[in-house]
Amino acid sequence: MSNPAGRTTDWAEDDEPDLATALPQPQITKNKDGTETVVTYSINEKGQKIKRTQRIRRTVIKKRENPRVAERRAWPKMGIEAGRAPGPHPDTTTLGENIIFRPVAGFKSGNTEEKEKDDKKADALKKMQIKCRICSGDHFTTKCPFRDTMAPEGEAGAGAGDGMGGEDGAEGGLGAGGSSYVPPHLRKGAGATGERMGGKYERDDLATLRVTNVSEFAEEDELRAMFERFGRVTRVFLAKDRETGRAKGFAFVSFVDRSDAAIACEKMDGYGFHHLILRVEFAKKST
Amino acid sequence: MRPILLSGHERALTQVKFSKEGDLIFSVSKDHNACAWYANNGERFGVYKGHQGALWTVDVDPNTVLLATGGADNTIRLWEVKTGKLLKTWEFGTAIKRVEFSEDGRLLLGVTEKRQGQLSTVIVYEINPDPEAEQTSEQSLRIVCDELPKVTVAGFSYLSKYIITGHEDGSVSKWDAKTGELLQNVFVHDADLQVTDLQWSQDRTYFITASKDKTAKLMTVDELEVLKTYVADTPLNSAAITPVKDYVILGGGQAAMDVTTTSARQGKFEARFYHKVFEEEIGRVRGHFGPLNYVAVSPTGTCYCSGGEDGYVRVHHFDPPYFDFKFEVEREKENQSRI
Known part of the structure; x- marks a missing residue:
């Protein structure tokens, strides 16, 4: 009007x-x-x-656009799309699930590890030397040309020993002794490749802060807002009671940069939040 | 990042391309249609209908005025991007496996398949960039590959000086784009494993090839020298060089015929990101249910899209971590220069 x-x-x-x-x-x-x-x-x-x-509050957002792109944006649709309303249509365009893509140096997918293992096994099998127990030639004992004339020397003991030795070398060492049981986490190479509990998300413990003495009415968003002032926060975890849904009193905040985390640690330690005083320290590596 | 899924095709995607400004995506698929999409929101702009067979390839000229498509109906067709009007149809004896415009949009090359007693050829047409004008039916150049194995991919180098072709046997050749003379032929990939893709750097002085031998190689145009090798654990269908950041993106996965026998996890249907210089893998993006047939990066460097055997195009706009990521040595160098 x-x-x-x-x-x-x-x-x-x-x-x-x-x-x-x-x-x-x-x-x-x-x-x-x-x-x-x-x-x-x-x-x-x-x-x-x-x-x-x-x-x-008025904010001016300036955006530069190529005039040709702007022109193309205004083109009327054509083909079977002709005459349809502007904007994406759900029959052809949908949004997928959010994907977290963070490039990391030394990326390794879980898949490749398995593959490597398989390859190693195959290699070991290939390399496993076949040794005749009669003449020490490279064929199976049963196929030995001297099978009828010479008896296998030292039979079972020597044979089994040989086999074990070969396997040990190939598997990358079950342990120093070879005979005694070594738990998986103590075996050679286990520390680096062992899959951690809690899934595929590698926690960057270096830039993670442990926040304790958090009020039980705190929310993750509040914590995030407080800590985001110091740098990019990748993860905020606030432990909550399963039944009451209230905070348990501690939280973890991960930063992208350790330097940001250090500043945040210094600044937020002793900060009054709700009715309590926060205690902030670097998270210790979980064992 | 939240990928945008474009589901306008009914069959496997074969190629996807960005316009020069990165605002439009063109996709072709085995369902005989080519589609144009807005990259920013995934809205479909239109469909180019007319081909009678599966489409293998698409390219758009640098002005985003003309679109060339080629497919199994033995034709290359030229369309006006804006209206979807069919401007020209060139017919051949066999299927067209690849079309590409030169840097200035004045030349168009096509690769015909070797079949039915016909030899694999690379043909070049001069293109009039005006959509109103009549396009020539006369080939300005025709390279017949009678001694070399069949050509699978081809493209124009910088200044349209050379034509680089990738072959079925894993070799790469360089031809003079004026005379059609073979200048060089080098074996870079494993024998008898075909070169599946060839994409250019922005200035077209080097390119990346992908092959079924599970590697992608960065090569110079002038010497056909292998600069870098990126090793993957699956046959590759496509490789792209990203502008802005020094990465390459590889796409592949198990051959389509083996897909049903393996799970999506094992099939390795992921886009792999490698650092261009350090040749080190830095991450993967999952999502497709089938092998990735093509990956394309926007010339603006802010997004990429992949077309899969599953019939989807997935458009990904990069998040800040993508741009922030640096290797330790890169950081150190920056710090030093600051001091």
């Missing part, structure tokens, strides 16, 4: 300009913090006068 010139286009709207003039003009006042307060008046269906106060 904008009728700026007061020109009437419809007889039904004739009396509206009068009403509009009866209402006070909108007021715009600038606040100190850069926001604006806009007060407008209107009349609702019941004929009551409504005063609406809005506080607005």
Whole structure:
């Protein structure tokens, strides 16, 4: 119903300009913090006068666009899409699940490890030397040409020993002794390749802070907001009671950079949050 | 990052391409259609209908005015991007496996398949960039590969000086783009494993090849020298060089015919990111249910898309970690230069 010139286009709207003039003009006042307060008046269906106060912050976002791209964006659709409303249509365009993609040096997928293992086994099998127990030639004992003439010397003992020795070398060492049981986590090469509990997400313990003495009414978002001031936060974990849903009093906050984490640790240790004083320290590596 | 899934095709994707400004994506598939999409929101702009067989290849000229498609109906077709109008059809004896515009959009090359007693050829047409103009039916150059094995991929080097071709036997050749003379032929990939893709760096002075031998190689145009080798654990269908950041993206997976016998996890249907200089793998992006047939990177370097055997195009806009990532040596160098 904008009728700026007061020109009437419809007889039904004739009396509206009068009403509009009866209402006070909108007021715009600038606040100190850069926001604006806009007060407008209107009349609702019941004929009551409504005063609406809005506080607005104006931000200018500048975006450069190639004029040719802008032109193409305005092209009318064609082919079987011709005449359809602008914007993506769910029959052809959908959003996938969020993927966390963080490049890391020395990336290794779980798959390749398995593969390597397989390869190693295959290699070991290939390399495993076949040694005849009769003549020490490179064929099976049963295929030995001297099988009938010479008896196998030292039979079982020597044979089994040989076999074990070969396997040991190939498997990458079950342990120093070879005979005694060595738990998996103590075996050679286990520390680096062993899969950690809790799934595939490698925790970057170096830049993780442990926050204790957290109020039980705290929320993850609050913590994130507090810690994001110091750098990019990758993960906030707030331990919660399963039944009550309240915080248990401690949380972990991971940063991208250790230096950010160090600053955050220094600044947030002793910070008053809700009614408690936070204690912040670097998380110790879980064992 | 949240990928945008484009599901406008009914069969496996064969190639995807970005326009020069990175705002439009063109995809072709075995369902006989080519589609154009807006890269920023995944909205479909239109469909180019007319081919009678599976499409193998697509390319758009640098002005995003003309679109060339080639496929199993033995034709190369030229379309007007804006209206979807068919401008020209060139017919051949066998299927077209690859089309590519030169850097300036004045030349178009096509690769025909070797079959039915016909030899594999590379043909070149001069293109009039005006969509209203009549396009020539006369080939300006025709390279017949009678001694070398069949050509699988081809492209124009910088200044349209050379034509580089990849072959079925894993070799790469360089031809003079004016005379069609064979200048060099080198074996870079394992014998009898075909070169599946060839994509250019931005200035077209070097390129990356992908092969079924599970490696991708970065090669110079001038010497056909292998600069870098990226080793994957699966046959590769495609490789792309990313602008802005020094990465390469490899796509592949088990051959389509073996897919049903393996799970998606084993099939390795992931886009692999390698550092271009250090040749080290830095990450993977999962999502497809089938092998990735093509990966393309936006010339702006801010997003990439992959077309899979599963019939989906997935468009990924990179997050800040992608741009922030640096190797320790790169950081050190930066710090030193700051001091």
